[in-house]
Amino acid sequence: MRRIAVRRWAASLWAFLLRRRIGLGPDDVELGYAREQIPVMLILTFVLALETAVVGLLVPWPIVHVLDVCAVLQVVVALAVLVTRPHFVGRDRLVLRNGARFELELPLTSITAVSATRKSHRGGTFQFQDDVAELAIVVGGQTNVLVELAEPVLVALPNGTTREVEQLRFRTDEPARAVTAIREAANGLAAPGTAR
Known part of the structure; x- marks a missing residue:
């Protein structure tokens, strides 16, 4: 499992340096969700x-320098992962x-409605609401797009939890653009009036 994570991080860092997005085709519409996190990550x-430079002058131990460089690299990789793996x-x-x-x-044929x-x-990144069979994929404590499905979908989370959901909430930088893109793509596949 650790090797898979390291490979994904390396692929994300490489794609970030090349200004590419992972898994997106030429006709896919990118729905980024990291815009509000980028300034914080850059400041960090x-x-x-x-801090690495200052500690390098004050502390002569090489292991401390290695750990400082690893900390910087970890933040850069986290930023790369968020930017290169958007919703789409x-x-x-x-x-x-x-x-x-x-x-x-x-x-897209399973989507019956989408709205901003x-x-x-409050809480973690993945939140289930059982009374409406809903999963929220939270970024920055918020979601801003709601997708309703025609039938329940089984969702497997990174921690091994699985649940059936009929609604999904997620956050994107431009919710109106996301709703328009989903509606247009869904209406292009389904009968008129299916995605609202």
């Missing part, structure tokens, strides 16, 4: 790099992601 990277709408599918550890592919609906959340 700068502070850690500065393909020709016949909606793919929801959370970094390199979670990916859910939904056929902002909701605040």
Whole structure:
């Protein structure tokens, strides 16, 4: 499992350096979700790099320098993973992601409704709401798009938990654009009026 994670991180860092997105085709619509996190990550990277330089002057132990460089690299890789693995709408599918550890592919024909609906959340990244069979993929304590499905879909989370859901909430940088892209793609596949 650790090797898979390291490979995904390395692939994300390489794609980040080449300014590419992982898994997106030329006609896919990217739905990024890291815009609000990027400034924080860049500031953290700068502070850690500065700390590495200062500690390098004050502490003569090589192991401390190695650990400092690893900390900077870890933040850069985390940023790369968020940027290079966005949600996206393909020709016949909606793919929801959370970094390199979670990916859910939904056929567009299974979507009955989509709307830009902002909701605040407390707790972890993945939150189930049992009374409405809903999964929220939370970023920054919020979601802003709601997708309703025609039938329940089994979702497997990184921690091994699985549940059936009929609604999905997720966050994207541009919710109106996401809703439009999902509706247009779904309406292109399904009978008129299926995706609202």
